[in-house]
Structure formats: structure tokens, C-alpha cells
Amino acid sequence: MGNPLWLIVLLLVALMLAMLAAPFFDRRGKTPEVGLTRGVAVVCLVIASATTLYRLIEIAMAPALEINMPVAEFWPALPASASIQGPTAQVVDGGFSNAVVEVQGLAAGTRWLLGSSVLLQGIAMVFIGAAVISMCNGYLKQSAFRPVLAKWFSAAAVVIVVCGLGWQVIDGIAGYQASQQVLWVQFSQWDSAAEGREDLNAILGQLRPADFAVYVNLWPIWAGLGLFTTAQVFKRGRELQKDTTGLI
Helix, strand or coil, X not given: CCCCHHHHHHHHHHHHHHHHHHXXXXXXXXXXXXXXXXXXXXXXXXXXXXXXXXXXXXXXXCCEEEEEEEEEEECCCCCCCCCCXXXXXCCCCCCEEEEXXXXXXXXXXXXXXXXXXXXXXXXHHHHHHHHHXXXXXXHHCCCXXXXXXXXXXXXXXXXXXXXXXXXXXXXXXXXXXXXXXXHCCCCCCCCHXXXXXXXXXXXXXXXXXXXXXXXXXXXXXXXXXXXXXXXXXXXXXXXXXXXXXXXX
8 A cells, every 4th residue: 555654754844844944934924934834734735635535435446455465474486406597695584574466355354454544644644734734824923832733733743643553553454464365375286296396385486474463663652752742842932922921
């Protein structure tokens, strides 16, 4: 399935640009840097929403779906009777552990998992984009420490942690199910003498389904902590703004 991580990274970059550009705006409201950052965030938000909707429709209706499917570690092996010339180094351990394939006939439950993963990705991107746009609007209106900004960033922090970890787990389960559905062999038979192989898994190109395992990248936790810290900065800034109101 498509990887939306680049959109999330772009939105977070837009957030950092807005924070770096904010100190340079003047009281006359000339803020080209913040305005440009807001434009980038709006474009990313539209792309993210459209991509999420397209993927949900595709998962629901397409007969075949592209999926990153884990497989048991594999490296192709030639029969003992074969000989080749050319390689100067040999693989002694390891191999392929996943394959990006287009699969037809996926079970309905696997499609539901893929759809849930895409939906969580879309929610995370929408919240990040909305937080960036809200912050840029605050700077452009010369009210950078509005209470709504702290709420947006707090909500975005929770959403990106929950959705970011959740979609990785769900996507991993969907990939495992697809691996079982595509590669699990109940019975096999062949002429071992003619093929020169005693094991089905030794046949060139024959893959086995992966054992169940879910690998989670912890970047959503770090991103969430950064957004939550930003929310606290806005809260503190609001308090200081109130305390200094009317002072010379």
C-alpha cells in the first residue's frame, strides 16, 4: 500500500518552518514566510485527504490490492547440479523478508484491516495539517498565543501517537494475513528425482509465509512528545502574555 510518511514529514517540516519564521514577522502583518508555510500545509492537507479517500475507495472496490507482504527469510538457491560463472561473492545468510505485491482474492477481514490502517493515517495527517494551519493563522493575526493553539497541538500530539502506532500494528497484521493467504501450502507433490530437491521450500522462487510479528517504529511517540511540548509552550506564553498585559 502507499506510504503516506512523506506527507507527514512534509507537514512537520512546515510546522518547524512556521515556528522558525514566526519571530521575524513585523507589526504591519507582512509575514511572507508564515503565509508560504500555511500554503504548503493547506496543499499537503488537501493531498492527504484526497489520497486517504482514494485509498479507502480502492480497498473497498478494487479486485486486486498492492500490499507490503512479509515472507519467511528467503534467498534463491540453484540446484546442486547447476553451475554459473560471474559472482565473486556469495550470500551466506539472510535474504528477502518482505515483498511488495499486488494480490487478488484477499479476505474481507484483511481488507477491513487495510482500510482501518489507511483511515488512521489520514486522521493523523489531517490533525497535523490543521495544527500547522491554526498556528500560521495565529501568527498572521498577531495572536500567536491563542488558547485554541494549545488545544490543537495537544490533540494532534495524542492523535499522532495513537494513530501512528495503531496503523503500524494494523498494517502489520494485515500483511501477515495476506502472507498466510498467498503462501500457505496445504499439500504439495512433485518428482523429487527429476527436480533434484527434497524440500518444497528449496524450490527456486518458492516462498513461505512469515511467522507472526509486528514491527513498530517509535517515531510517532517522538513526534507526539514534540507537539505536546509545543502545546505547553503556547500555554506558558499565554500565561506570560496575561501577566504582562498593561505593563510598560
